Amino acid sequence: MALKRMDHTGIVVDDLPAAIGFFTALGMELVGQAPVSGEWADRLTALEGLRADIAMLRTPDGNSQVELSVIHSPKATAPAPWEPVSTPGIPRLAFVVDDVDEAIEQLRPHGAELVGEIAQYEDYVRYGYVRGPAGVIIGLIQELG
Structure with missing residues (x-):
């Protein structure tokens, strides 16, 4: 196995238009948006009945991307962590x-x-x-x- 590159970072958000606004204000370019659902999405995420909307944004140099997702179903069982920078696993x-x-x-x-x-x-x-x-x-x- 040989690692080729990092493809993207994904973030689940509550408000997709607001998150797109944040990252475009930072200088990223909106590449596209799409709904996500179906058997392949359920299998990938281990979530039955996944229904989401995603947006892909790219840095100006074209080397990095951020995927923003709002999950409509199934609903999350806990809120996003608002822990200090020192907390292990905090993105x-x-x-x-x-x-x-x-x-x-x-x-x-x-x-x-x-x-x-x-x-x-x-x-x-x-x-x-x-x-x-x-x-x-x-x-x-x-x-x-």
Whole structure:
């Protein structure tokens, strides 16, 4: 077996249009949307009667994608985890941006909440975490120099 590449990261959200708005405000491109259901989807997810809508978004360089899904049925049995960054298994995505302050201001109208503070590591990066759709932690990295 040889790993070829990472294809995408998937996130289940409550509000698909709002999540699309968040990631397009970040600078991602909406590639497409589709409903998902049927026997193949049930087998893949081990969920009987899966009915979902998905959207695929791509980074400007074309190398990374995010799949956003809203699951209509079956309904989730628990809410999304809103745990601290230190919690094992908590999803965290990171994106390189031109200006971390500007990126946060563009994302605030889409529900972004700063987790801690924007911190600078030497002369290398400025880095901040925000909560994105469904509480997913989004790292925003500004490369310096």
